[in-house]
Amino acid sequence: MLKTVEISRELTRDSIRKLIEKTTDAIHVPGFYPADLSAEFAHRIASHSELEAYKIQSALKRLGMGYVDVEKSTENASRYHSEAVRSIWGIRDMMYPHLSPMDHFRLLLEEVWPAGATIENIDGQKSFVGTCRVIEPGARMLPHNDRLGRMLIDGTSDLTGQLAVNIYLEMSEAGGDLELWLTEPTPEQDEEQVTRDGIDRDGLGEPRTVIRPGNGDLVLFNSQLIHCVTPAIGSQRVTTSCFVGYRGEDKPLTYWS
Structure with missing residues (x-):
């Protein structure tokens, strides 16, 4: 029998560990950021002149280059790192x-984790943190997982854990829910992601749990496990997100996008 899904409602050292x-399946903190400010930030993101569509689907747009966009290219990696701090400042200035x-999340993470938290350093260079995403109605994604090592040019990372962080600024009228299977991909599924940006849903069965966040909510989950987002219906979905890396209880957590 499958164990009951465990969701924590607070961001603490214990819930992160x-x-x-x-042993916990997700952290969901309702009202993490004020709803009125979330709405204002979502509007500024969605109307920003530098909002850029993803190559794989024009209905998915982002503000701030994520490391997934590097695609193992040294030229793209150079662009990513050269823009990292400026992009952080630009998004901060919007609010x-x-x-x-x-x-707000970064400050709390530094305070609750005993060894603190800091920006991820890749090849001696700071990373960007805080990608903002606009998902238009009808946009579809495939189930997938996220591992920094798979994205790095040399294909390796010293991380022993990786979490995904989403702050929901504007939820769609329906859809846009977070689906969690709570299982790691098989080697075959891992290879499948490289060629088609995701995993065929038909072989996965139903997700173990589905989370419906509200405006201003914070959600963390294990990004190395399979997850997906249902298509937004009726209106757009706007989030700001990052990853958190773990190297041990006595080591600082790191964050990047």
């Missing part, structure tokens, strides 16, 4: 004089 150890939701 349990999520990494897979000034208010604290941005990602800065």
Whole structure:
């Protein structure tokens, strides 16, 4: 019999540790960021002149280059790192004089984790953190998992755990739910992701749990496990997101997008 899905409602050292150890399945903090500021930030993101469509699907747009966009290219990696800090400042300025939701998360993460938290360093260079995404109605994604090592040019990473972080600024009228299978992909499924940006749903069965966040909510889950987002219906879905890396209880957590 499958165990009951465990979801924590607070961001603490204990809830983070349990999520990494897979004894908690997700962290969902309702009202993490004020709903009125979430709506304002979502509007500024969706109307931003530098909002850029993903290559795989024009209905998915982003503000801020994620490491997934490097695609093992040294030229793209150079662009990513050269823009990283400027992009962080640019997104922060969008909410000034208010604290941005990602800065709010970063401060709390540093405070609750005993060894602190800091920006991920790749090849001696700082990473960007805080990708903002706009998902238009009808956009479809395939189930997948996320591992930094798979994205790096040399294909390796010293991380022993990786979490995904989403702050929901504007939820669609329906859809846009987070699906969690709570299982790792098989070697064959892992290879499938390389060629088609995801895993065939037909072989997965139903997800173990589905989370419906509200505006301003924070959700963390284990990104190394299979997950997906259902198509938005009726209106767009806007989030700001990053990953959190783990190297041990006595080591700082790191974050990047």
